[in-house]
Amino acid sequence: MPEYKAPLRDMRFLIDHVFDFHAHYLALGATDASPDMVGAILEEGAKFCEQVLSPLNRSGDEEGCHFDNGVVTTPQGFKQAFAQYVEGGWHGLAADPAYGGQGLPLSLGLVISEMIGSSNTSWGMYPGLTHGAMSAIHAHGTEEQKNTYLRKLTEGRWTGTMCLTEAHCGTDLGIIKTRAVPRADGSYGITGSKIFISAGEHDMSENIVHLVLAKLPDAPAGTKGISLFIVPKFLPDAAGDAGGRNGVHCGSIEHKMGIKASATCVLNFDDAQGFLIGEANKGLNCMFTMMNHARLGTGMQGLCLGETSFQGAVRYANDRLQMRALTGPKAPDKVADPIIVHPDVRRMLLTMKAFNEGNRALTYFTAQWLDVAHLSGDATQRQDAEDLLAFLTPICKAFMTETGLEVTNHGMQVFGGHGFIREWGMEQLVRDCRIAPIYEGTNGIQALDLLGRKVLGSQGKLLRGFTKIVHKFCAANAGHPQLKEYVAQLDGLNRQWGELTTQVGMAAMKNPDEVGAAALDYLMYSGYIILAYLWLRMALVAQAQLADGSGDAEYCQGKLATCEFYFKRLLPRTTTHRAAVEAGSECLMRLPAELFAL
Template sequence: MPEYKAPLRDMRFLIDDVFDFHASYAALGATDATPDMVSAILEEGAKFCEQVLAPLNRFGDEQECQFNNGVVTTPKGFKEAFAQYVEGGWNGLAADPAYGGQGLPHSLGLLISEMVGASNTSWGMYPGLTHGAMSAIHAHGSEEQKQTYLTQLTEGRWTGTMCLTEAQCGTDLGIIKTRAVPQADGSYAISGSKIFISAGEHDMSENIVHLVLAKLPDAPAGTKGISLFIVPKFLPDAQGQAGARNGVSCGSIEHKMGIKASATCVINFDSATGFLIGEANKGLNCMFTMMNHARLGTGMQGLCLGETSFQGALKYANERLQMRALTGPKAPDKVADPIIVHPDVRRMLLTMKAFNEGNRALAYFTAQLLDQAHRADSAEAREEAENLLAFLTPICKAFMTETGQEATNLGMQVFGGHGYIREWGMEQLVRDCRIAQIYEGTNGIQALDLLGRKVLGSQGKLLRGFTKIVHKFCEAQADHAQLKPYVAQLASLNTQWGELTQKLGMAAMKNPDEVGAASVDYLMYSGYVTLAYFWLRMALVAQQQLQAGTGEAAFYQAKLATCAFYFKRLLPRTAAHLAAAEAGSECMMSLPAEHFGL
């Protein structure tokens, strides 16, 4: 397994220099998050992830979760690591102090989750799902529900899940069959079976709080008839502690390609006692709070696994000796040169580096928006942040996982045949990453969400919210001595983005299939342009620091070189996505389903 080192230098570059988190914390009144505090949190978080979580990663993959008669046992060490995580105060870092949290900014929570996911993705699923459940209860639960459940979840005694999927539906939640029958005492009897429930059953906490989508007897058909319920494994007793066993059981766990130490469970509800969250039939809205949280988290998994894979590949490329450089030996004292001399190996490493660092910038910008959406004084500022978040969330989820998967594949390729062998740990990263393109709404569904719901659904308003930012940046930097050609390239793509959107909007008015036919290419196009903007913001700061002679010249030069690689070698992919997005649906839809094959 590659030895994970938290990329603190790169994280600090973004926090301190590019996005100035400290100024925004001060402006948002997050006075506890002083620069010293932030620094200490990053150092301690890195230590925990490098020393406690990373060593469990490979072992977790090999041992997997075990299922025995309804009981799920996580790999050895997982439970203890969770206790340490809770003890260290990590679980409630960004949670509301009214319910036991520390009230630090959400962006700080996201930085910690990056290190957690990069050191041990499977383990990170347990707190990840818990945080999703916490955000839904916080946003939609009653005060009593918050006191009872949120406090226990924040303090890490209980963990949470998200129970949406059933055998007959994952994407189309309007056809769920789980039923909720009102009881005389105001509770509901929940019956049905959910599949693929992450962290649905395990041995890491005293109780598990399931957030379950179900339908009331008189519910309207489709997604307008879905309600959200809290269904705890053990019902809270009079003191709010885990009491009598509820009618919830784990039927089995899945055997999977990756994240093998994350328990993926069939959860059966047999007239289990449940409590409605929010309004009846408005469950999907409540669930979206959780899903938006989880979608960003899933996008982060692409970054996390891409980063760990890069760290392994970089070390290997400097050590593995094969062939001589085309321009003559670079290590004449050795039997061959290290493979990092070969252009193609550099292509792979730079592709990984450009995606990882670009995705990190996108994620941290989005994290800052989360803070603004939660804490800004004015309703206008909160709304602006929420609109940008709505627009960027499907890009984060899908683009970061598509490119993260590409990065882990390349990392494995750098190792040659050894990458395919388990011992090196590189193939585990490919396997662990693959699910991120599927769950939390497949990337195809994210693309529909972006183009259909967010962009065309707002008549382009949400897109313009972001392209205006890019436009202003390009105007301000149009004459930049070193970056001018890149700024011009970005400005032109930014204009083209609007034009493409208009064309697709017009086509969709005549034929709704045009949206579905163009959406994935549209999302990828959007992702590449978005990352180009963040690469230029990083390059601008790197250039300023080099000119100011602040030291660490190699770090800043690497930023500029990677930016140049991104613009010259990766951004041109937009041309292919543009052509495909504009190609129309006819070439896909004219072939009758029965003519596809035997």
């Protein structure tokens, strides 16, 4: 298994220079997040992930979770690592101080989440789901519910889940069968089964708080009739501690391709006592608070697993000797040259590096808008941030997981035959990454959300909110002596983006299938343009640091070389995606369904 080292230099480059987190925090009044505080958190977070979580990654995959008559036991070391994580204060880093949290910005919490996901994705699922549950209860719960659950969740004594999927429905939540029957005491009896529930049962906390979608007896049909309920594994007693067992039990755990140390459970609710959160029949709105948090976290898994894969591939490419360079020996004292001299290996490594560093920039850029949405005192700023987040979230989830899967595949390929062997650990990263394009809304659903709901549904408003940012950036840097060629390339794509969107919108007015046919290619096209903008922001800083001697020269040269590679070898993929969008739906829909049969 590759030995994970937190990429602190790249993180600091983004935090200190490209996005200037420190000025950003001061502007939002987050004065506790001082440069010294941020530096200490990065250093200590790296130590925990490198020394505690990373060593458990391969053993957790090999051992998996154990199921015995409804009881789930996590792999050896997982429970102890969670206790250490909680004791170190990491769980409540960005949580509300009113409930025991440290109140630091969400963006800082996401930086730590990146380290956790890179060092041990399966382990990171347990606190990750809990943070999502906390956000939903904080946003929609009553004061009593917040007081009952948030402090325990923040302390890590209790953990959380979200329970949406049922055996007969995944994305189409309007047809769920789980029912909620009102009780005389104001609570509800929840009955039904949920599948694919991450962290639904385990031994790492005293209690598990399930957020469950269900329908009331008189609920309207479809998604307008969904309500959200808090259903704890153990009902809180008079003192607020875990009391009597509720009617929810784990029926089984799934046997999966990857993330084997994350318990993926079938949960059976048998007249379990639940408590309505938010308004009746408005549960999906409440759940989206949690799902949006989860979708950014899932997108980050593409970055996280890609980073670990890249680190392993670079080390191997420098050590593995095979053949001589086409231009002559580069290591004449050895029997062959290291494979990093070969152009095709360079192609794979640079693709990995370009996507990882671009996706990290996308994560941190998006995280800053999360901070604005949560912390700004200006209502207009908050709304603008919410609009940008609505636009960026499906792109983060889908683009980062698609490219993350490509990166982990490249990492395995660099190892050749050894990459296919378990002991090297590269194949685990591919397996762990494969779920990311599927769960938290498949990437096809993310694409429909982006194009259908966010872009066309807002009559282009959400897209224009971002293209204006890019337009201003290009106008300000059009004459840059070293980068003007790339600025012009980005500016042209930014204009083309709006034109392509109008073209799809006009076609969709005649045939709604045009949206579905174009959606995924449109999302990927959008992602490549966004990364181009972020790569230019990084390149501008690197070029300035080289010019004034303020930065690490080799690091800055690496940034500029990778930016050049991105613009010359990866950004041209937009041409193919645009052509696919323009091809329309006819070639997809012409073949009758019965002719797909063998």
